[in-house]
Amino acid sequence: MKDVLIPVLLILLAPLLGGLLYGFERIVKARMQRRIGPPLLQPFYDFLKLADKRRMMVHSTHAFLGIMHFVSLWFALAVLLLGGDLVLVIFLHLLSTSLLILAGYSTRSVFSHLGANRAAISVLAYEPVLIIIAVSIFMLNGTFDTAAVFTGKEPLLYKMPLAFIALLLVLPIKLKKSPFDVAEAHQEITGGVELEFSGLFYEAVYTARWLDYIFCYTLVFLFAGSNILLGIGLVVFTFIYLNALDNSTARVSYKQMLRFSLGVAGTLAFINLLINSFS
């Protein structure tokens, strides 16, 4: 009973926790730039304000795809937290991202198309690395289930440190952080796929980003296994690393991003896979 209660609570409260995390991140980012920053509850104020705007949509399929992006991402998070198949989780996440890419292609806006192209390239950059990491976990545990990882005695971090470094290198792509934020690129293509969403329908995409934070930090937590203190340490380290990286780097082009993630992060993950399969 207790084993199920905590994941279910986490799943139900995931949008709330993600919103708080996003608000906290904005404060941390502002403090790194010696600014004061917005209040902690700022994402929820944004949420309530967006609900108050006049409803506008491009066409119904576009709005529907945006909402389904949120729903499928929440479902992927639920499968991950309840100890489901890791490959299934990665592909569910891919499904939710591809729904958003489809939404981007379904409008006639040039920026939306450009953003969808770039989002598709980002998927191409991080997806192989995540799958190699999942296969490495299979080689160690003999199963893809995350339940086996959460209950494992020795943390994965000690057995596959190279995979953790590879994950750290691809996380900025997944969370659309600088230097790998070509997919979003605010002020260049003004949000890319999110461009045509407005008001109530933008909320689905906006809150899906909060869920994405929880999803990515759960992936990081996975490397600590049953060691909760180590897990919290890893999450805090990743949080500071991501924000410092976001504040200190400029955007690279999509070709550089692809070359870096497949060349460096992909190679690291693959070496890790070889070590794990032959040791």
Added chain:
Amino acid sequence: MNLAPYRKKSPWILHYNAGGCNGCDIEILACLSPKYDIERFGMINTGNPKQSDILLVTGPVTKRSRERLVEIYAQMPEPKVVISCGACASTGGVFRGMYNCEGGVDQFIPVDVYVCGCGTRPEQIIDGVVQALAILEKKTKGLEESVKLKKEAVKEGHQLNRRHIADEIKPVLT
């Protein structure tokens, strides 16, 4: 549930330069810098009309940019407010009467707050935005149309051009 009080807690700003000298734009960017830090009021410079609440216009409206200005205004969902930032956006400024300029922003879209100065100071911009927030809270979700869409088109020869100005100077020279 009354959501109107949350409007002023997260105003998202869209900044459009209708053809000015970039002096006011630099001051708007200075508002985002650590010294003034308008993000502490929850403001974001979005750059996307479909998700923003406040339209900050700088510069006089040129003949090329007026259609874009009206288009951007029409794309913003209500409730929305318009701030004309600087002397040029409010009246036309030093560009008033030039052959390529139409003059102030209020000929085309309804302006709620005028901010004076050439260029405006960041303190003035922040003060203008705070006044605009008070207006934003009272606005309804009813459709707002631009002035340009209601008014008839500007007639040919309505504006002064270089030749007109030269005509006035000629008698003085001879």
